[in-house]
Amino acid sequence: MSRSARTEPAMALPTPTRSGEPLWLEPYPDALLGELPDAAPGPQARYESRESVSLAFVSALQHLPPRQRAALLLRDVLGFHGTETAAMLDCSLDAANNLLRRARATIACHLPPGGRDHAPLPGSAREQEITGRFADAFERGDVAAIVDLLTDDAWLTMPPLPLEYQGRDTVGHLLSAVSFRNGPQRTRLIPTRANGQPAFGRYSRDPHSPISHAHGLIVLTLAGNRISAITGFHDNSVLARFGLPRTLPE
Numbered sequence: 290m291s292r293s294a295r296t297e298p299a300m301a302l303p304t305p306t307r308s309g310e311p312l313w314l315e316p317y318p319d320a321l322l323g324e325l326p327d328a329a330p331g332p333q334a335r336y337e338s339r340e341s342v343s344l345a346f347v348s349a350l351q352h353l354p355p356r357q358r359a360a361l362l363l364r365d366v367l368g369f370h371g372t373e374t375a376a377m378l379d380c381s382l383d384a385a386n387n388l389l390r391r392a393r394a395t396i397a398c399h400l401p402p403g404g405r406d407h408a409p410l411p412g413s414a415r416e417q418e419i420t421g422r423f424a425d426a427f428e429r430g431d432v433a434a435i436v437d438l439l440t441d442d443a444w445l446t447m448p449p450l451p452l453e454y455q456g457r458d459t460v461g462h463l464l465s466a467v468s469f470r471n472g473p474q475r476t477r478l479i480p481t482r483a484n485g486q487p488a489f490g491r492y493s494r495d496p497h498s499p500i501s502h503a504h505g506l507i508v509l510t511l512a513g514n515r516i517s518a519i520t521g522f523h524d525n526s527v528l529a530r531f532g533l534p535r536t537l538p539e
Contacts, residue, residue: 300470306444314452332368346400359388401512411482432465436457443456443517486511500538505525507522
């Protein structure tokens with residue numbers, strides 16, 4: 290076999306950190322958040338509106354049974370009092386409070402420590418600096434530079450796939466084995482925002498034509514000066530909601 294005909298063996302995929310049920314999650318454009326009905330939270334609310342639409346919070350809600358989910362949303366997001374929540378759930382106050390306690394315990398296990406308090410302000414210079422470095426590294430296919438931006442316990446998920454990967458080395462391994470398995474790709478990232486978080490439309494350049502084809506959406510969760518989660522959506526149908534096309538000219 291000639292040297293040019295040889296192919297490198299495919300890199301083995303890392304073992305997922307955890308695997309569960311499919312995560313039915315879709316990104317929501319920030320541009321449409323202003324069109325939602327005004328539902329200012331009451332004084333009992335624990336979560337600000339910005340945090341209650343985050344991918345981490347919406348993902349965590351899926352781990353709750355329906356009545357626990359309802360109790361948590363009514364009390365901690367919308368800010369209803371306990372008696373109001375009990376009336377809407379058609380149960381006693383003690384039962385409503387019990388649902389809330391169990392829901393809070395479950396949610397706490399799935400939300401990052403500190404919530405959104407550690408994230409840079411949307412549109413701030415710090416947020417732009419972090420996301421700019423990520424976009425530059427991703428477009429160059431520089432996995433080491435991407436890993437340098439991650440927190441030690443960073444997650445990579447790809448809803449609705451149930452496989453979740455945690456840790457800088459594991460995420461770097463997965464990116465090398467999947468996103469950049471053929472080496473640096475001709476990739477373009479177009480900035481946007483989803484669920485109150487920085488995001489990018491991802492486009493892969495066609496080597497045979499001056500066109501880049503859509504390859505889903507990437508949403509980043511930031512913590513301090515680093516990235517604590519990368520969520521990849523590979524369904525190109527979501528791009529239209531963000532005003533992003535299926536193809537881009539060079």
